[in-house]
Amino acid sequence: MQGLHIHGIHHAYGETAVLENVSLTVPAGELVCLLGPSGCGKTTLLRVAAGLEKLQTGSITIDDTVVAEPGLELPPEERKIGFMFQDYALFPHLTIRENVSFGLFRQSKRAAHERAMEMLHQVGLDHYAEDFPHTLSGGQQQRVALARALAPAPRLLLLDEPFSGLDTNMRARIRDETLNMLKQTNVATLMVTHDPREAMYMSDRIKVMGANGQVLQSGRPVDIYYKPVDEYVARLFGPVNVIQGSVCQGGLETSFGRYPADEIGDGGDMRVLIRLEGVSLHNGAATPGDAPVEVLSAHLLGDSSIVHIRFKEGANQGLEIRARVHGSFDPTESGEVWARVDPRCVFQYAGTPS
Amino acid sequence: MVQISSSFQIESEAIDADHRHLVEIINEITQAIDDGRPEECARLVPNFVDFAKQHFAREESLLAEYAYPLLEKHRRHHHSLGDKLQTMLNLAARVAEHPPARESLRKELVYFMLDDVINEDLNFKKFLSEVDADGKKKVEK
Numbered sequence: 001m002q003g004l005h006i007h008g009i010h011h012a013y014g015e016t017a018v019l020e021n022v023s024l025t026v027p028a029g030e031l032v033c034l035l036g037p038s039g040c041g042k043t044t045l046l047r048v049a050a051g052l053e054k055l056q057t058g059s060i061t062i063d064d065t066v067v068a069e070p071g072l073e074l075p076p077e078e079r080k081i082g083f084m085f086q087d088y089a090l091f092p093h094l095t096i097r098e099n100v101s102f103g104l105f106r107q108s109k110r111a112a113h114e115r116a117m118e119m120l121h122q123v124g125l126d127h128y129a130e131d132f133p134h135t136l137s138g139g140q141q142q143r144v145a146l147a148r149a150l151a152p153a154p155r156l157l158l159l160d161e162p163f164s165g166l167d168t169n170m171r172a173r174i175r176d177e178t179l180n181m182l183k184q185t186n187v188a189t190l191m192v193t194h195d196p197r198e199a200m201y202m203s204d205r206i207k208v209m210g211a212n213g214q215v216l217q218s219g220r221p222v223d224i225y226y227k228p229v230d231e232y233v234a235r236l237f238g239p240v241n242v243i244q245g246s247v248c249q250g251g252l253e254t255s256f257g258r259y260p261a262d263e264i265g266d267g268g269d270m271r272v273l274i275r276l277e278g279v280s281l282h283n284g285a286a287t288p289g290d291a292p293v294e295v296l297s298a299h300l301l302g303d304s305s306i307v308h309i310r311f312k313e314g315a316n317q318g319l320e321i322r323a324r325v326h327g328s329f330d331p332t333e334s335g336e337v338w339a340r341v342d343p344r345c346v347f348q349y350a351g352t353p354s
Numbered sequence: 355m356v357q358i359s360s361s362f363q364i365e366s367e368a369i370d371a372d373h374r375h376l377v378e379i380i381n382e383i384t385q386a387i388d389d390g391r392p393e394e395c396a397r398l399v400p401n402f403v404d405f406a407k408q409h410f411a412r413e414e415s416l417l418a419e420y421a422y423p424l425l426e427k428h429r430r431h432h433h434s435l436g437d438k439l440q441t442m443l444n445l446a447a448r449v450a451e452h453p454p455a456r457e458s459l460r461k462e463l464v465y466f467m468l469d470d471v472i473n474e475d476l477n478f479k480k481f482l483s484e485v486d487a488d489g490k491k492k493v494e495k
Contacts, residue, residue, distance in 0.1 A: 007476050025468040061361040
């Protein structure tokens with residue numbers, strides 16, 4: 001298989017395990033993202049794949065060539081891997097062109113020069129070839145880093161929080177440019193990030209990692225966002241409302257209606273999580289499942305507003321939750337306000353919070 | 355085209371044969387996508403899903419026979435793939451009139467096979483090789 005295949009990686013620092021049986025596949029031309037909080041082991045996995053950390057157990061195969069397994073450890077420079085880091089890691093004393101040529105040491109000077117210029121042209125920076133990194137903006141430096149990473153035509157590209165040093169607007173643009181370039185080069189890419197939006201935007205597939213270095217869920221961004229396997233994964237993608245209670249007669253009664261609890265016995269604890277955008281507000285005619293609410297406050301964010309509401313009646317009377325609604329929502333409008341939930345944004349789990 | 359290289363071999367003939375057959379169906383489906391034959395694609399995906407379910411059952415039965423200690427975990431993993439199989443059926447139903455569904459289906463099939471099925475099955479490769487070599491570990495029926 002063309003691409004990256006990692007199987008059964010365990011990794012520990014002393015007694016502390018940081019990766020627990022991690023396996024993944026990145027076909028050529030695809031981008032897989034490891035998403036998780038700081039300290040979950042995602043950067044360690046990247047370093048093990050790169051050969052910067054010694055493999056302890058498991059195996060790593062790139063384009064059908066085993067590069068690491070017990071008793072075999074190819075050095076990083078023989079794995080044909082490109083890197084792109086958060087801090088760009090450009091050499092300040094080398095020109096932009098020399099930075100891009102750096103990994104082309106096996107080529108003749110002339111070939112390396114031509115390849116570097118070709119890559120700089122692709123990222124739109126060939127006019128800056130003889131300038132030094134400090135004269136470029138953060139976004140330009142990141143494009144140089146991408147050109148440098150792709151110049152040797154790697155089989156695998158590793159991206160470690162590549163856009164986190166950029167401001168919001170620049171990040172969106174560089175992210176797009178990077179994605180376009182990666183699709184053109186057909187390189188397998190493994191990226192780590194703690195930013196769920198970035199992961200969803202960039203990835204063909206996301207692997208969500210838990211705090212203990214295990215992969216908790218793997219799938220298309222849409223599946224992970226709308227079908228999180230547990231509360232941890234659901235919360236990783238943003239704030240949620242929680243309605244909790246004890247199951248009675250096979251379900252949990254809420255102000256939005258009854259949620260069946262097939263797999264939780266009567267008396268068991270159940271938690272219903274609702275994404276903020278899964279709560280909509282209206283002041284028209286109520287339909288079954290709509291709950292009358294009191295608006296406590298509204299905070300305009302521009303494209304949306306976060307509205308704090310309180311249930312006026314039903315099983316959750318007095319409970320406060322939040323809704324993310326269109327920015328044009330006007331909390332001062334008169335009339336009864338009703339809240340409604342989108343079932344796609346509702347997730348049910350057994351138990352109490354850990 | 356998907357190919358199972360040596361790093362994806364479980365080295366259990368029954369299981370590897372199932373994997374090869376699943377890959378054959380995937381390659382037929384992707385060929386149908388490439389050739390612009392969505393109706394053929396829609397016909398093949400349910401075959402793939404049916405065979406995948408049969409494979410899971412066969413594999414669980416084999417692992418039970420050998421008293422694989424992590425069988426329950428593996429069974430839960432198979433169960434968790436139900437949504438992904440359903441996604442494939444949904445995509446297959448849309449491939450005729452919805453071009454993005456074709457690309458999604460192609461990706462889903464590849465990741466499902468390599469990442470969700472074979473990569474997980476590799477977890478018991480070592481166990482099976484040990485019970486094959488030592489019949490005493492086999493549970494008498």
